[in-house]
Amino acid sequence: MSDSSSGETVYRLAPDCTAEDVEVGERYLGTVNGVVDYGVFVDLSENISGLVHESELDGDHEVGDEFVVELVEVRENGDLGFSEGDIDDYAVEDRDHDYDPTPTSDLDGRTGDLVHLEGEVVQIKQTGGPTIFRVRDEDGAVPCAAFAEAGVRAYATVDVGDVVHVTGVVEGTGSDLQVEVENLVALEDAAAENVRERLEAALVERAEPVDTEPLVEWxxxxxxxxxxxxxxxxxxxxxxxxxxxxxxxxxxxxxxxxxxxxxxxxxxxxxxxxxxxxxxxxxxxxxxxxxxxxxxxxxxxxxxxxxxxxxxxxxxxxxxxxxxxxxxxxxxxxxxxxxxxxxxxxxxxxxxxxxxxxxxxxxxxxxxxxxxxxxxxxxxxxxxxxxxxxxxxxxxxxxxxxxxxxxxxxxxxxxxxxxxxxxxxxxxxxxxxxxxxxxxxxxxxxxxxxxxxxxxxxxxxxxxxxxxxxxxxxxxxxHRELVDFLSTRADEDVEHQLDAVMPHVTHEAIDSGAHLYRLNVEDHAHRFTYPAPGKTTGEVHDRKVVETGEPVITIGYGPDFAVLRSDGVRLDIPEMVTELNEELPGAGVSGGGHLVVGSIRFVPGMREDVLDLLVEKMTDAEIDEELHSTLTR
The missing domain is CATH 3.90.1640.30 (inorganic pyrophosphatase (n-terminal core))
Known part of the structure; x- marks a missing residue:
């Protein structure tokens, strides 16, 4: 055999070549994969095999031998028949698989068809049967089932992130498609880079959000x-x-x-x-x-x-x-x-x-x-x-x-x-x-x-x-019956809770002119039932806003937490958290929320100190009628 540039051409097929890439009368490099009484079987690629009948052989060959064969017949059932190429002077030319990748968007309606996919592996899942490679191209992603021994990883050298060429048969329809893999090859070097560039360009374009206008002008x-x-x-x-x-x-x-x-x-x-x-x-x-x-x-x-x-x-x-x-x-x-x-x-x-x-x-x-x-x-x-x-x-x-x-x-x-x-x-x-x-x-x-x-x-x-x-x-x-039932149940549970807590709400007028209400929700509210401490505090607050028609601050507290609500008073709860930590070392204050609605946590032993300092800071807070609730309007 020879790789010289003179003489006739013999083709060395790429591993992913299929029967579509060979023609009767052409010569190829074949590798013996089996020896039988009536001839030898040769592989031209991972997808192309055929028989050289003993009548077409010039000598003896063993498994693994490489020699030149000529395609002499393609039978009706797809089987290929070869003869041994009687040739001494030839030039070897590599032939890649000639295919047009099938976009995943075109797979529907192709059930039973042999297709070629190019894309990136985005998931590899091993099942009790096949290995499922999820492969994405420019249009979408499709699962590709590759079979090996039961529970054994097929194509073990292929990893998530690899760019691959998949040859397989489409199974299923619509949103439940699958490609049953006949061959899967990881692309390398320029071939892989070309696919990556194509995928990235398509991804950037398709990732663009839909151009919309806001529902209201604001x-x-x-x-x-x-x-x-x-x-x-x-x-x-x-x-x-x-x-x-x-x-x-x-x-x-x-x-x-x-x-x-x-x-x-x-x-x-x-x-x-x-x-x-x-x-x-x-x-x-x-x-x-x-x-x-x-x-x-x-x-x-x-x-x-x-x-x-x-x-x-x-x-x-x-x-x-x-x-x-x-x-x-x-x-x-x-x-x-x-x-x-x-x-x-x-x-x-x-x-x-x-x-x-x-x-x-x-x-x-x-x-x-x-x-x-x-x-x-x-x-x-x-x-x-x-x-x-x-x-x-x-x-x-x-x-x-x-x-x-x-x-x-x-x-x-x-x-x-x-x-x-x-x-x-x-x-x-x-x-x-x-x-x-x-x-x-x-x-x-x-x-x-x-x-x-x-x-x-x-x-x-x-x-x-x-x-x-x-x-x-x-x-x-x-829908309306469901909402009516749930909202009614919520109202009933809130009323039940408020009947219990309202007698325990304490009041004081603070220097800013706002009303301050406090409630120990740990001792005076039903626990582990609706409404929770935050909601309970909010409901008490809303009632006091309506009742007074004036700026209101409400604190609902437990052993290691406090829920804060304000109306008509400009509190900066996140800033208060920072100041409490600076002024009360060891209190372990954390939390926050909105400027006028929030919650904080602290160590139980510092509760009274935290609440006292919190009230002191609320006393200095600015009244702001713009923050007064629509509940009073």
Whole structure:
């Protein structure tokens, strides 16, 4: 054999070449893979084999021998017949597989067809049978099943992040497609780089958020729109790259009004990208957090699940999306924990932030305080706009949600009236929106750490269309009955709680002219039942605001915590936390929230000192009628 440039041409086929790359009459380098009485079997590539009959052989050959063969026949059943090439002077020419990659978007309707895919491996999952390689191209991602021995990893040298060429047969239809692998080859060097460049260009283009206009005209929201677009771009890219998203949100009305629309939008986008009905379950989790910040308990749980999913299912480590929490110094211990791994953090929040503390750990941070606005822009308002950037088809389903968020978080923004009008046009009057808010809060308490996806969707009246067994009218009736039942139960439980606590509320007039009310919720409120201490304090506060019609501060406290509410008084609760720590060493004060709504924790032995100093600081707080509640109007 020869590699000289003279003589006839003999082709050396690339490993991924198929029968489409050979022609009768051409000569190839073949390797013996078997010797039988009637001839030898030769491999031209990983996908091409055939028989050289003994009548076509010039000599003896053993397994592993390489010699020149000529293709003399392609039988009707696809079998190939060769003869030994009678040639001494030839030039070897490499031949790559000639194919046009099939986009994943074109797989539907191709059941049974042999296709070629080029893309990046974004997940490798070993099952009891095949190894599942999830491969993404410019259009989406598809699972590719490669079979070896039962439970044995196929193509063991291929890793997540490799660029591969897959040859296989399409099985299934629609959103439940799979390619059964006949061959899978990791591309290298220039071939891999060309595919990566093509994928990156397509990813950048498809990650662009949908161009939308805010639901209402509001300069405050316009300031936040570029940041929300950046968040949408990051989330869309994560879905396209096959990176899971763990969504953490405050377990209250505004937190659910923020997270549920984003969850629905991401689910739709995942379904568009991934040809797998299980993709949403693996790539998106919504997880409520009781505290308005990222607790170490939650971070440890998230990290443990992420590492477990990486080990068991070959998934990438997730992106962490923080909604209605994540802006404060209290978040940084948890952020430091996850920063040890490849877990990017994105925050959309309206609690008073500590930007210097959290910025080193977050990839994007959208917060009205960073744009000279405040808590009156609720996270639910922002996230409805974010959801529309991800999936604008949801707009009609979400028109009432910003108003629910506004009522849930007592936003006093003038633009709330515009959101109420928007909801009214969609069939939701203010009284019913308030009932939805109460129902959400009631179920958030009982769900605790459970996302309660279907129930929360029903309360908000968003999500899947009515089933064939339920008409839109029947769904609407069911929705109103559900909200009426839950809100009524919430009202009854609140009344029961207030009957117990109101005789124990103490009052004093402070120098600023405001009323100060205190309540020991540990000793004088029902425990482990709705409403919780924070809600109980809020309900007492609301009654006193209506009763007095004047500025009110309310403190509900227990052994190691205090819940703070103010109306008509400009408190800076985050700043108070800082000052309390400076002036009371050893008190261990932490917490925060909004400027006029928040909670703090401290060591039990310092409770009286903390409360006394807290009241002293509230006495000096400025009266601000602009902050006076709509409850008195």
């Amino acid at each position: 300069p405050a929201m316009e300031k936040l729109y570029p940041g929300l677009q950046d968040v949408a771009r990051i989330l869309r890219r994560a879905v396209l790259e096959g990176r899971p998203i763990r969504m953490r949100h405050h377990a209250d009305g505004d937190g659910m009004c923020a997270s549920v629309p984003v969850q629905l939008a991401l689910e739709r986008f995942i379904a568009d990208v991934h040809h797998d009905t299980q993709a949403t379950r693996h790539l998106l989790r919504r997880l409520p957090s009781k505290a308005p910040y990222y607790e170490m308990e939650d971070a440890t749980r998230d990290l443990n699940f992420a590492l477990g999913d990486q080990a068991r299912h070959g998934q990438k480590l997730p992106l962490l999306l923080m909604l209605d929490n994540g802006s404060t110094e209290e978040d940084t211990p948890a952020y430091k924990t996850v920063s040890n791994y490849d877990i990017p953090v994105v925050v959309v929040d309206h609690h008073h932030p500590d930007p210097e503390a959290v910025e080193p750990y977050v990839e994007e941070h959208v917060n009205p305080y960073l744009h000279d606005e405040d808590y009156r822009v609720t996270t639910g308002m922002m996230c409805v706009e974010l959801a529309r950037m991800l999936s604008p088809g949801l707009t009609d389903d979400l028109r009432h949600v910003p108003a629910v968020a506004a009522l849930s978080d007592r936003s006093k923004a003038d633009t709330v009236a515009d959101y109420l009008d928007l909801a009214d046009d969609a069939g939701y009057d203010e009284a019913f929106l308030q009932d939805i808010s109460e129902a959400l809060d009631y179920e958030a308490f009982h769900l605790r750490y459970d996302a309660g996806r279907e129930l929360v969707n029903d309360i908000l009246n968003v999500g899947d269309a009515p089933s064939e067994e339920e008409s839109p009218e029947e769904r609407e009736e069911r």
